[in-house]
Amino acid sequence: MSSGHAQYGWFDRPGEPAQSEYEVLRAHVIEHGRLPSSLAAARFARRGLAGLIEWPQGERAWRAELLGARRPGWSPHHDARVDALAAVFAVLLEAAGRLDARSEWWGRWAR
Structure with missing residues (x-):
């Protein structure tokens, strides 16, 4: 580790999508004693931790697109x-x- 970069284990990596899903599931189980009814919970129940790692953050229910608008050309005489x-x-x-x-x-x- 002479490069000065920190070594992270899988659960220590900040921003890991599967980790955030796991932590949400874990917190729900601790509070309610069962898995929530969510896509992540279904993947976890079916495939275990590997399901969250291989397929983190399942497909979204919606998709957004950004379309540009036409703007009139700038003129110093008319704004x-x-x-x-x-x-x-x-x-x-x-x-x-x-x-x-x-x-x-x-x-x-x-x-």
């Missing part, structure tokens, strides 16, 4: 962000105007 900011500001001013109108009506009615 779409300024248009969006102006539109939001207009909505806020309109909402504030409605609140003022309501408070004026309520103030006249309450007198």
Whole structure:
């Protein structure tokens, strides 16, 4: 071990997917006295520890994809962000105007 790198056993390796699954199963068994009803527990019950090591973190129930959006080309003469900011500001001013109108009506009615 002259290289200065730490030697890890299988259960000592940080970030090992099978280890995290094993630890979750272990904690559940300690707390409840039985395996949970999960894919990892089924693999462990069928194949033992080797099942977790060979097939860690089973297939996901969902899959996500990231799709890019088309953006207009940048122009020093026109910035779409300024248009969006102006539109939001207009909505806020309109909402504030409605609140003022309501408070004026309520103030006249309450007198």
